[in-house]
Amino acid sequence: xxxxxTARRLRDVGEFGLISAIRNITESSRVRSSGVVLGVGDDxxxxxxxxxxxxxxxxxTLIDKRHFRTDWSDAxxxxxxxxxxxxxxxxxxxxxxxxxxxxxxxxxxxxxxxxYDLYRGMLALADRSHARIVGGDIVHSPGALTISxxxxxxxxxxRVLRRDQAQTGDIIAVTGPLGLAAGGxxxxxxxxxxxxxxxxxxxxxxxxxxxILQGILLGRAGVRCAMDLSDGLLGxxxxxxAASNVSAEVVQAQLPIPHVLTWNFGEDALELASRGGxxxxxxxxxxxxxxxxxxxxxxxxRLRQPTAIGSITKIxxxxxxxxxxxxxxxxxxxxxxxxxxxxQR
Amino acid sequence: xxxxxTARRLRDVGEFGLISAIRNITESSRVRSSGVVLGVGDDxxxxxxxxxxxxxxxxxTLIDKRHFRTDWSDAxxxxxxxxxxxxxxxxxxxxxxxxxxxxxxxxxxxxxxxxYDLYRGMLALADRSHARIVGGDIVHSPGALTISxxxxxxxxxxRVLRRDQAQTGDIIAVTGPLGLAAGGxxxxxxxxxxxxxxxxxxxxxxxxxxxILQGILLGRAGVRCAMDLSDGLLGxxxxxxAASNVSAEVVQAQLPIPHVLTWNFGEDALELASRGGxxxxxxxxxxxxxxxxxxxxxxxxRLRQPTAIGSITKIxxxxxxxxxxxxxxxxxxxxxxxxxxxxQR
Numbered sequence: 001x002x003x004x005x006t007a008r009r010l011r012d013v014g015e016f017g018l019i020s021a022i023r024n025i026t027e028s029s030r031v032r033s034s035g036v037v038l039g040v041g042d043d044x045x046x047x048x049x050x051x052x053x054x055x056x057x058x059x060x061t062l063i064d065k066r067h068f069r070t071d072w073s074d075a076x077x078x079x080x081x082x083x084x085x086x087x088x089x090x091x092x093x094x095x096x097x098x099x100x101x102x103x104x105x106x107x108x109x110x111x112x113x114x115x116y117d118l119y120r121g122m123l124a125l126a127d128r129s130h131a132r133i134v135g136g137d138i139v140h141s142p143g144a145l146t147i148s149x150x151x152x153x154x155x156x157x158x159r160v161l162r163r164d165q166a167q168t169g170d171i172i173a174v175t176g177p178l179g180l181a182a183g184g185x186x187x188x189x190x191x192x193x194x195x196x197x198x199x200x201x202x203x204x205x206x207x208x209x210x211x212i213l214q215g216i217l218l219g220r221a222g223v224r225c226a227m228d229l230s231d232g233l234l235g236x237x238x239x240x241x242a243a244s245n246v247s248a249e250v251v252q253a254q255l256p257i258p259h260v261l262t263w264n265f266g267e268d269a270l271e272l273a274s275r276g277g278x279x280x281x282x283x284x285x286x287x288x289x290x291x292x293x294x295x296x297x298x299x300x301x302r303l304r305q306p307t308a309i310g311s312i313t314k315i316x317x318x319x320x321x322x323x324x325x326x327x328x329x330x331x332x333x334x335x336x337x338x339x340x341x342x343x344q345r
Numbered sequence: 346x347x348x349x350x351t352a353r354r355l356r357d358v359g360e361f362g363l364i365s366a367i368r369n370i371t372e373s374s375r376v377r378s379s380g381v382v383l384g385v386g387d388d389x390x391x392x393x394x395x396x397x398x399x400x401x402x403x404x405x406t407l408i409d410k411r412h413f414r415t416d417w418s419d420a421x422x423x424x425x426x427x428x429x430x431x432x433x434x435x436x437x438x439x440x441x442x443x444x445x446x447x448x449x450x451x452x453x454x455x456x457x458x459x460x461y462d463l464y465r466g467m468l469a470l471a472d473r474s475h476a477r478i479v480g481g482d483i484v485h486s487p488g489a490l491t492i493s494x495x496x497x498x499x500x501x502x503x504r505v506l507r508r509d510q511a512q513t514g515d516i517i518a519v520t521g522p523l524g525l526a527a528g529g530x531x532x533x534x535x536x537x538x539x540x541x542x543x544x545x546x547x548x549x550x551x552x553x554x555x556x557i558l559q560g561i562l563l564g565r566a567g568v569r570c571a572m573d574l575s576d577g578l579l580g581x582x583x584x585x586x587a588a589s590n591v592s593a594e595v596v597q598a599q600l601p602i603p604h605v606l607t608w609n610f611g612e613d614a615l616e617l618a619s620r621g622g623x624x625x626x627x628x629x630x631x632x633x634x635x636x637x638x639x640x641x642x643x644x645x646x647r648l649r650q651p652t653a654i655g656s657i658t659k660i661x662x663x664x665x666x667x668x669x670x671x672x673x674x675x676x677x678x679x680x681x682x683x684x685x686x687x688x689q690r
Contacts (some may be wrong), residue, residue, distance in 0.1 A: 037399055041588070042508050043437035043572050044403035044498070049394060054382055058389035059495055061448040061484050092388035103406040103448075103493045139406050143488030148448045150404055150495035153389070163387050227388050243386070 007111035018112060019138060025119045026133040034098045034132045045134035047099045053154035058089035064145035072188045075114045077206040078147070079121025085230070086151035087129055087210035088280040092228035094161040094219030095153030097131035097212060103148040105141025118147075129212055159219030161226035161284070166244035170225070170285035170312040173294075175214045176304055177258045178233060180204035182276020183265060194264055201260060208280040214303060218284055221293040226284035232275040233309075234323065234335055236283060241321035250310035250335075251326045285312050352456035363457060364483060370464045371478040379443045379477045390479035392444045398499035403434035409490035417533045420459045422551040423492070424466025430575070431496035432474055432555035433625040437573035439506040439564030440498030442476035442557060448493040450486025463492075474557055504564030506571035506629065511589035515570070515630035515657040518639075520559045521649055522603045523578055525549035527621020528610065539609055546605060553625040559648060563629055566638040571629035577620040578654075579668065579680055581628060586666035595655035595680075596671045630657050 010018060023040045037046035049055050062068055062082045073081065083100065090097050102122065106115065119133075126133055131151070184205030187198055211228070218226055225244065229236050233255075241248055252270070261269040284306075286294060291308065298305055315321055323335045355363060368385045382391035394400050407413055407427045418426065428445065435442050447467065451460065464478075471478055476496070529550030532543055556573070563571055570589065574581050578600075586593055597615070606614040629651075631639060636653065643650055660666055668680045 037502075038505075038507070043434040044401040044440065046438070046500070046505065047400045047402060048502075049400060051396065055392045055394060055400065055497075056389040057392060057444060057446055057480060057495075057497065059446040059448050059480065059493075060482050061450055061486075061491070061493060063450060063484055063486050063488070066485060066487075089388040093391070095389065099402060101402055101404040101495055103404050103495075105406055105408060105489075105491060135402060135404065137405050137493075139408055140411060141406075141408050141489060141491065142411075143408070144450075144486060146406070146450060146486065146489075146491055146493075148404075148406060148482075148491075148493035150402075150446055150448075152400075152402065155391070157382075157393075160383075160391065162383070 007113035010106065010108055010110060010112060013112045015138065018115065021112065021116060022119050025116060025123055029123060029132055030127050031130050031132050034130065036099060036132050036134055039132065039134045045099065045101065047134065047152070049098070049154050052156070054157050054160070056090050056093045056095035056153040056155055057150065058086055059148065059150040060085045060089065061146060061148040073206045075117035076121030079118040080125050080207045082147040082149055083122045083125050084208045084210045084280065086149045087131070087212060088208070088228040090151055090153035091210045091212045091215035092161060092226055092282060093153065093155055094159050094215045094226070095155035096216060097129045097151060097153045099134045099152045100126060100131050101150050102133060102136035104136065104138045105144070105146035106138060107142055107145050108140055129210070155219065161215060161219055161223060163225065163227050163240050164243035165225035166240050166246050166285040166312045167287065168246055168312055168314050170287055171291045171308045172248060172250065172285050172310040172312060173291065173306040173308045174229070174256065174281050174283050175211050175306050176281040177256045178279055178281065179261050179269065179273030179276045180258060181208060181278040182272040183261050186265065186272070198260065198264070200258070204279065208278065210280060211282045213301065214282055217297050217301060218282065218294060221297045222290045223284050223286045223294060226282050229279045229281050229283050230277055232277045233283065234274050235277065237323060238321065240283070240285065241323070245315065245321065247313045247315050247322050247324070248310055249313050249324045249326060253328050254307065254309045256307040352458035355451065355453055355455060355457060358457045360483065363460065366457065366461060367464050370461060370468055374468060374477055375472050376475050376477050379475065381444060381477050381479055384477065384479045390444065390446065392479065392497070394443070394499050397501070399502050399505070401435050401438045401440035401498040401500055402495065403431055404493065404495040405430045405434065406491060406493040418551045420462035421466030424463040425470050425552045427492040427494055428467045428470050429553045429555050429625065431494045432470070432476070432557060433553070433573040435496055435498035436555045436557045436560035437506060437571055437627060438498065438500055439504050439560045439571070440500040441561060442474045442496060442498045444479045444497045445471060445476050446495050447478060447481035449481065449483045450489070450491035451483060452487055452490050453485055474555070500564065506560060506564055506568060508570065508572050508585050509588035510570035511585050511591050511630040511657045512632065513591055513657055513659050515632055516636045516653045517593060517595065517630050517655040517657060518636065518651040518653045519574070519601065519626050519628050520556050520651050521626040522601045523624055523626065524606050524614065524618030524621045525603060526553060526623040527617040528606050531610070531617070543605065543609070545603070549624065553623065555625060556627045558646065559627055562642050562646060563627065563639060566642045567635045568629050568631045568639060571627050574624045574626050574628050575622055577622045578628065579619050580622065582668060583666065585628070585630065586668070590660065590666065592658045592660050592667050592669070593655055594658050594669045594671060598673050599652065599654045601652040
């Protein structure tokens with residue numbers, strides 16, 4: 001029995017002690033209606049999706065020093081973030097999160113309390129998102145702490161959000177501000193402290209909020225094309241353009257760049273907002289009529305209004321999909337897609 | 346365009362080149378009836394399970410030098426093995442595999458061809474198992490090559506195999522020989538070559554065969570209790586006993602120990618067969634009548650007959666579940682559960 005307030009080494013707790021404590025944490029879930037038939041403890045979890053729904057499946061792996069840093073975020077924040085990244089992908093499909101499995105590769109030098117806090121961070125977000133942690137795997141990974149999550153959601157087949165459904169004439173919009181998370185990373189990298197403490201930027205990096213309700217409401221309002229922003233606007237918008245075989249015009253002056261970015265980073269704010277990744281806001285396209293419906297629905301649910309940032313256009317010439325940016329001085333610039341290659345850096 | 350026969354460094358191929366080539370491999374699947382609505386390429390995959398079925402979800406992570414070795418197995422074998430470990434968990438639930446997602450953490454020093462072969466190994470087994478690889482994630486993991494898979498299957502709610510359903514009087518049985526995989530690992534560790542080349546032991550380690558059809562047929566024959574053997578008979582049987590709150594008697598002389606183990610390892614053969622892990626045979630319990638039905642069904646499908654190795658008994662006294670082993674000399678021994686702790690070694 002663990003005495004509250006102590007932290008022990010994993011080798012003293014043992015694999016089975018660890019698994020049993022984690023099981024207690026995940027079973028303290030407050031979610032009752034996820035359709036889970038059998039949770040942690042057998043060879044596989046059993047889940048009964050609601051009749052008539054399609055299952056959305058997404059997986060994302062986070063690795064210490066590449067996707068998070070244990071000196072930048074505490075265990076709960078890292079747990080939150082690892083799950084948020086996955087739930088955000090479900091949100092981007094318009095799906096309602098239901099079940100989650102977690103594969104953890106531990107170095108073996110962590111304390112048991114650190115691991116429990118990681119799960120508590122995941123559980124808190126899972127609870128708020130009406131999802132259950134139903135299983136997983138824990139392995140010894142001396143080379144690097146690794147968190148690999150697969151999340152499952154349900155979506156009505158007529159309300160799916162896809163990347164390949166953008167239509168010429170659609171408005172391009174985002175559900176929230178751009179660049180906050182990248183601003184947070186820059187503050188942490190440069191070890192800068194700011195006058196106001198920058199809670200919004202640090203929180204955007206440490207505990208991003210997946211836009212689950214927004215995704216569901218977009219699908220309900222008639223939107224068919226969306227994705228979540230993980231590689232930055234100019235890294236992700238090209239993926240919609242390529243999948244839908246269209247081009248885009250983006251209006252710089254309409255980008256929702258928060259003042260806190262401009263105050264702290266001056267002219268770099270635009271770069272952070274347009275190329276900085278991991279905002280996990282939804283990027284979507286909608287006809288003007290559908291966009292009005294979205295505004296009305298978001299108002300009814302007291303959600304932040306989406307921001308229109310441009311429009312979908314026909315492809316010109318033979319060059320394939322392109323982004324034309326209308327700059328503040330009214331010049332136009334064809335923007336290099338800023339997608340970011342994890343092996344070529 | 347890759348010239349066949351060349352192998353390139355990942356940094357020359359780039360993340361997007363790699364993902365696009367992998368997508369081509371996974372889309373060459375021959376499986377047509379898995380219910381997949383949308384595969385690789387969007388924020389999440391979409392899958393429609395058959396009406397009335399429950400979804401079984403399992404996840405397992407394999408890490409280089411801990412769960413496989415690139416100098417012991419080639420890329421195709423490692424891909425096969427990583428998927429087999431997961432499909433075996435579905436088999437242990439009596440579920441039919443349907444969809445798979447793969448999270449890959451690459452060191453960055455692999456060649457592109459090695460990665461493609463890994464996927465080809467997975468695809469070949471997925472094809473034979475009627476499952477589709479529908480998505481995944483590729484990250485840069487400088488510390489260790491990591492393969493994390495989540496597999497999804499379907500099972501009729503009345504035909505689920507669980508760990509907590511063993512009944513006093515049940516026969517305990519296994520679907521195949523014990524110890525071959527552990528024998529293969531020992532040969533590789535000791536760099537031993539044997540006269541006969543030991544193909545069965547090496548294959549049991551490198552390319553284990555998940556007992557999918559056996560699991561489905563067990564459920565159909567009325568079996569309710571099973572698991573797959575990953576931590577060895579004396580490591581895994583205690584999990585059934587603890588979940589079902591029963592004890593067991595195992596008859597040493599009935600353990601299906603292949604001759605090749607005895608030839609090569611003499612008296613160690615028993616240890617390898619009873620405690621050696623990763624055989625991925627199914628361990629199940631069934632009433633004598635159900636066991637006869639299993640024998641008949643397996644005969645009809647021309648599957649190897651299951652081997653009865655003991656029986657489920659009541660718990661005696663206050664010590665909780667225990668395994669009593671009847672030895673060849675008719676002595677009895679209470680066996681220490683041999684479960685193996687990955688953090689305490």
